[in-house]
Amino acid sequence: MQITSVSAPLFQPIQLGSLTLRNRVFMSALTRNRSVPTNVPNDVNLEYYQQRAKSAGLIISEGILITPQGTEWPHAPGIWSREQIAGWKRITDSVHTEGSVIYAQLWHLGRVSHPEAPEQIASGQPVYSPSPISARGGKFRFLPGEPGYVAPTAIDDPTVLLDLFEQAAINAKQAGFDGVELHGANGYLVQQFLDSTSNERTDVWGGSVTNRSRFGLLALQRLIKVFGKDRIGIKLNPGGGYNDMGMPLEETIETYSYFISEADKLGIAYISLVRYLDMFDPVIDGRKRGTPHDILDTYGPLIKKAHIFANGGFTGEEAAATVKAGKASGVFFGIPWITHPDLAKRLQFGKSLDNEIDFLTLYGKNYAPEEEQRSGYVDYPAAKYEQTQIKRRSFISRFFTLLHRNRQRVVSQN
Template structure:
């Protein structure tokens, strides 16, 4: 690497002040569902702790999406944060990450309609803002399956779900996390309230923009009643069609939402630019403007390479860069990016479910 190229790359590996936390670099490990929680309790285990500890050189780890209740679960063997066994399991993970000098936030998750009756309490229908089935699939023990048709949440049920987010935030604090990320992206429950393709309500949570952003802001306020604002972020996906959630005019929704979040002083917004795991240019959207509308940090996500990450940081279009799949196959991704070294290719067939194979056995640079 030339001296000039090394100097340009320095920004990716420079420290960053995120609220009260000093991140050692600007590389964020994005949330990655791996479906390897303990099967009977959905609690994290020793293998999960090893996996996260291997990746603790990231400036910040954001945990895999973690359901706040059984109702919030949409995929088999994903972890929760609503039982004592789950809190204890996550404490193993946070202790392991901290022992390696890392920082870790939990991502709080309710999937809404992206679920299956076999995963729901009593085999009931998944819940959603409106009773509109999603044209997507989930992952069950038997393999992939179409998601089930949801039922619309009653108005009197919404406070209960908001209270469950608060309890989950309290449990996350007991489990030793450094902060919380609210999952408001990818067509899950919060995103379903935000977008007019999934929210056809006519009450105070549907219709006008101020109504559609209400649920997201009430969840945020519930989490902020537990955690300092400097330790709370939210993930958003304005134009992603993930899980069949679409809006006719995303800018009219997401700019007011982000401005309201900015007034609350959140530490960051974590934004999927384009289609989740797909094209960055799927639809026009002013992500630079969204960054400017928010006073806190902006984490950019989606198909970032080393080169694009450096260019984006240098141009001031983001403060931090999130990498997803590259962290699956490269536990030492930070070192590999620093050295501009070759990257391990991920094994797609081991992404969901299983054991250490394709999970904790990817080699680091120094391995033979």
């Protein structure tokens, strides 16, 4: 089989800092809730990542919690304990063996935690956010009565949270991750500081665009301190309304233009820009919550140093055209990776994306044992390929594995 001409732009190697990615088909962070019985990565998690590492150019882990916090996502993994670090180390080793690269997405939920969630109770801490403003909408279906969001406690000193991000990066490095992505999208903590509808502070952490940007930019600097600037990325969703986010258009453009420009000046490896998607924009008080506008065209020209990675409902053909046009260096896919463990390979050789998603098993079974978490997770089939092509893929995989190991050796010697 030959690489299709349509997909060819996605299958040129790309240099990401000191790392060489074998293609430009990336796997976005995907919460799957399979780290049972607690929040430590397990054998079925390892199998899931290993399957996808056989063809992905870059993998971003599912959102990894940086501190014991209650969440509407039971069994999402953390990275604050020695057991969690060891669990992730097994996964990163397996990804590297398959010739791929993996970043840890560092995640703090902020105001969309719940004080009655087991981990939140165990932490002994309140639900923290920039301001005591509850998000609208949402239900905690794993709690009795399915309660909605509650008013959080305004954090007195946000540097306490910055310390948590820095420690999480240290732990991620020990776990063998190649870099870290700051989760700055979807209404979680970093976006809560950026957005004036969730941040009404009057100190240096709120008010002006500069002040609202402070937390996210300082968080990036903390991560750079641990990994170096060429191993850091950030995910942003300027138009999204998920978790009750969204400012007026003019304010949105002003805020994100400043933040993106300043983040780019830090010299980080990439900025992932998520397009506005109507299907993920909730209706609150009778209207869509987000702020629709052309994300790549609005903010792409502001990025001078970092790679622009695109995200948000791309087809393979659209992704290839976006890369060919120079609007992005690579493209993240989400749901297609869930149902197609060999997604990049399918796009490369023109195989159909014919595995339908089972939404009933999307987030696993709450509190079910590990062996029952395989359904809808690691049992989606790969396509059939010619034997000659399998041998070629194996050679390429081994090549990039050796290249990655040599680069790691050089870095450690320096």
